Amino acid sequence: MSEKHLGPGSDLPPLKKDTLRLYGMRFCPCAQRIVLALNLKGIEHEVVNINTKNKPSWFIEKFPTGLVPVLEINDQIVWESVICCVYLDEVYPGYKLVAETPYQRAQDKLLLDLFLTKIARSVHAHYRSYDGLDEEQKALLLESIDKLENELKKRKSPYFRGNKPGLLDIVLWPSFERIEGMDVLDGDCLPADRFPLLTSWMDAMMDVPAVKNSLLSADQHRRFYKNLHSAQPLFDELLG
Structure with missing residues (x-):
């Protein structure tokens, strides 16, 4: 990930035939899910980073939602991070992200729904505003995370996918990576005594x-x- 974040006045980088492109942002948790999927599956791609605070006009015209991440190849455009991950898994062979059986895929979807509506929403709301969670919000967040801990206990495996990470793991990971760094729990890490399996x-x-x-x-x-x-947000601080 070395591309500078493009903003107003930038040109749309020329599209190459049959080259998969990810429009993302280096610090975006949803874009990180796609990066993880691409890397796990070993898919060749290019990245165009977008200044999400001050987007290029061509990006808004090209993608009416104005949101990252977006995948584009030839005349095909896909957005929404989970949909993008599933799309990549269906189109590109090799390493499989989704569970093998219909039942397990259904169980994963239920857990994804819980995560996206309860946990990711709390973490990402904090990401957008950087306001601390009050004690009630923190308690509700930890209660939701309890369900993930219990699920790992039932699955008896190091990853939610089994012996290797899969769709559920890469969708969950960016939020857990950010829990400490964003001070979601007021500077506290995930309590290891309460969540030994998640730890x-x-x-x-x-x-x-x-x-x-x-x-x-x-x-x-x-x-x-x-x-x-x-x-002056620090979009390009970690880029070459």
């Missing part, structure tokens, strides 16, 4: 090469999010 899962995820390649430290997240609403 082990996080350790296992950090050993996955695809995760290592996109991983940012707690300090890097904290610095970026605290400056997000300033006159």
